[in-house]
Amino acid sequence: xxxxxxxxxxxxxxxxxxxxxxxxxxxxxxxxxxxxxxxxxxxxxxxxxxxxxxxxxxxxxxxxxxxxxxxxxxxxxxxxxxxxxxxxxxxxxxxxxxxxxxxxxxxxxxxxxxxxxxxxxxxxxxxxxxxxxxxxxxxxxxxxxxxxxxxxxxxxxxxxxxxxxxxxxxxxxxxxxxxxxxxxxxxxxxxxxxxxxxxxxxxxxxxxxxxxxxxxxxxxxxxxxxxxxxxxxxxxxxxxxxxxxxxxxx
Ligand SMILES: [Fe+2]
Numbered sequence: 001x002x003x004x005x006x007x008x009x010x011x012x013x014x015x016x017x018x019x020x021x022x023x024x025x026x027x028x029x030x031x032x033x034x035x036x037x038x039x040x041x042x043x044x045x046x047x048x049x050x051x052x053x054x055x056x057x058x059x060x061x062x063x064x065x066x067x068x069x070x071x072x073x074x075x076x077x078x079x080x081x082x083x084x085x086x087x088x089x090x091x092x093x094x095x096x097x098x099x100x101x102x103x104x105x106x107x108x109x110x111x112x113x114x115x116x117x118x119x120x121x122x123x124x125x126x127x128x129x130x131x132x133x134x135x136x137x138x139x140x141x142x143x144x145x146x147x148x149x150x151x152x153x154x155x156x157x158x159x160x161x162x163x164x165x166x167x168x169x170x171x172x173x174x175x176x177x178x179x180x181x182x183x184x185x186x187x188x189x190x191x192x193x194x195x196x197x198x199x200x201x202x203x204x205x206x207x208x209x210x211x212x213x214x215x216x217x218x219x220x221x222x223x224x225x226x227x228x229x230x231x232x233x234x235x236x237x238x239x240x241x242x243x244x245x246x247x248x249x250x
Contacts, residue, residue, distance in 0.1 A: 002036045002245040003029060004097060005080065005104060005133055005181055005212025009058040013041040013048040016217045022062050023069055025217055030073045032225045034213075038097045040078040040104050045086035052095035055079060080133055081105045083119040091126055102248060103128040104181065107138050113169045116140065120176050131248075132173060134183040134214065135207070136198040137191055141170050179209040179248070184228025187235075190220075203235055210245035 006029070007015035010022040029037060039059050042048040055077045063075045076098035081087060083105050096103050103123055107116045123130045135141040185191060186199035202208060211232060213225055233239040 001032075001034045001243045002038070002210075003034045003213050003215070004038045004078075004102075004131075004210050004245045004248070005040050005183070005214045006037050007039075007041060007080075007214070007216050008037055008075070009039045009041050009055065009062060012050050012054060012058060014216055015041060019062065019065055021217055023065055023071070025215060025221070026062070026066050026071050026073050027069075028222050028225070029213065029215065030071050032222070032229065035072060036074045036076065038076045038078040038104075038212075040080040040097070040212075042082065042106075043079045043090060043095075044082040045084065045089065050079065052077065052079070052093055055095055078104055083107050083116050084111060085115060087119045088122060091122055094123075094126065094128065096128060097131070097248075100248065101128050102131045102179070104131045104133055106133045107135075107140055109137075109139050111140070113140055113172075116169065117172055117176070120173060120178060124176055130173075130176070130178045131209070132178050132180045133212075134186060135170070135180050136182060136186045136195050136202055141173070142198050142202070180207050182208040182211045182242075183214045184211055184232070185214060185224045186228075187231040188224045188227035190224050190228075200235060203232070208242060210248055211242045 007013055008022055008025055010016045010019050016022040016025055039055065041050050041055060043050045059075050059077045066073050077095055078097045079095040081090060081103065094103060105123070120130050182199055182203060186195050189196045215221055229243065232242065
């Protein structure tokens, strides 16, 4: 299996702090059947200011450690770009997923649709294919149903005066050629029932091109991965292809 979204690199985002911690995580991933991992640390201006050179250096150091420890995992460089108002600063030097033209991006829930679309247009104009990380976690992309959680409470508090998030962002993104990556943790219930429900709906609608672990060094990582894989394999006969990112890298 291929993990196309993983915070496995040490000391550069909210992934493991040390090389040793990264080796522990890598052992877990290999133990669950992953053979390749795209290392995708956050790139967020003012918080995690990672560059392709930093990522490639960490990948080389970690790969060496994994080879020494005989952990059968092939690492590739990547990044998870945050589509905020300073994303354009990254455009001259972008890090795609390995040797592909795929660029993993995250749409902040607080950002307006116009900003997201503008950033996506710039990515496409630069010759890359945006791969939207975990759309099931983004209220801008998957507008909450009227009876869903926070949105329903907000509508009650404000007497219906809060406008509903635009629901056409998803189709705009599809029209711009975006692909979509789901999180195993979403299927495992890691982010709550609402996100789990959305993930199942998007999977059944055939939206996802691939699934990833979005692993961080958190308690319950092993359970999250095994529950996620188990749930997805029950939901779709396509699970092997989704878990090997088969539609992307062949
Ligand atoms: Fe992530």
